[in-house]
Amino acid sequence: xxxxxxxxxxxxxxxxxxxxxxxxxxxxxxxxxxxxxxxxxxxxxxxxxxxxxxxxxxxxxxxxxxxxxxxxxxxxxxxxxxxxxxxxxxxxxxxxxxxxxxxxxxxxxxxxxxxxxxxxxxxxxxxxxxxxxxxxxx
Numbered sequence: 001x002x003x004x005x006x007x008x009x010x011x012x013x014x015x016x017x018x019x020x021x022x023x024x025x026x027x028x029x030x031x032x033x034x035x036x037x038x039x040x041x042x043x044x045x046x047x048x049x050x051x052x053x054x055x056x057x058x059x060x061x062x063x064x065x066x067x068x069x070x071x072x073x074x075x076x077x078x079x080x081x082x083x084x085x086x087x088x089x090x091x092x093x094x095x096x097x098x099x100x101x102x103x104x105x106x107x108x109x110x111x112x113x114x115x116x117x118x119x120x121x122x123x124x125x126x127x128x129x130x131x132x133x134x135x136x137x138x
Contacts, residue, residue, distance in 0.1 A: 004041040007090040013115075015123065018131050020066065022058045023093075025134070030115035031122065033104070034074040034097035036130075038066060039090065046089045063093060069133045070097050080109070 006024060014026035014037055028035035040059055045051060051059060067079045076097030083093045096109055104112035118126070 003043045006039060007088050009088045010037065010039065010092060017127055018134060020062045022055060023062055027127065029117050031118045032116050033102060033109055034070055034076060036066060036070060036095040038062065038093045038095065045091045046085060047091060048083065065137060067095050069130065069137065070095055073129050073133050
C-alpha cells in the first residue's frame, strides 16, 4: 500500500475524513448532499474485479458499514451508491445520502447544479461526527 496515490481530481474536490481497513474515506466538498467517497488503497486499480477476492469482500463490507453510518449520522432517507469512473479512472465508490426535495431529487447528483462548498464550521462538525462514529465501529 505504500505506492498508493490518490488521483489529483479526487484530492481537488474532497476533504479526507480518515481510513477504514481498506479504503481512504473522503468527503465531497458539496454541502448540498452528505457525499462520501471510498477509495481502496491499492495501486493502479480501476475496476472492482481487479481487486483480490479478499479485497472485494472487504470493500463490500465497508460499503455497507459506511452507508449505515452515513444514514445514522445524517438521518437521510436513502443512500445512493455508485462507482462510475468515467471522469476519474481510479476505483472509487460514491456513497451519497439523499432526501426527497434535495437539490437533485429524484435524479442523480452528477451534473445537477453547481457545488456549494462547505462552510468551515459545518465541515468540521460533519468530519468530527463521522470520524467519531467510524471509530466506534472499528
